[in-house]
Amino acid sequence: MRARILALAAALVLAALGAAVPVAQAALPAVPGPTCEATQGRLQYDSATGVWNCVGGEHDGERITS
Numbered sequence: 001m002r003a004r005i006l007a008l009a010a011a012l013v014l015a016a017l018g019a020a021v022p023v024a025q026a027a028l029p030a031v032p033g034p035t036c037e038a039t040q041g042r043l044q045y046d047s048a049t050g051v052w053n054c055v056g057g058e059h060d061g062e063r064i065t066s
Contacts, residue, residue, distance in 0.1 A: 030065040 031054060033043055041057030043064060052064035 030063045031059045032066055033064050035059065036064060
């Protein structure tokens with residue numbers, strides 16, 4: 001009985017975390033690649049998240065939209 005309750009609780013926690021990740025990524029500010037480069041930034045790929053980011057310049061740390 002306890003194992004079933006633990007499994008259900010774990011499944012609920014994982015489902016909640018899975019639903020929250022896309023929302024958190026969408027909330028980040030995003031700029032187009034040419035805008036990043038035009039303001040002295042450079043494009044950098046983050047293989048851990050699979051997202052391109054602007055490094056340096058006016059939009060430092062923002063993710064790239066296209």
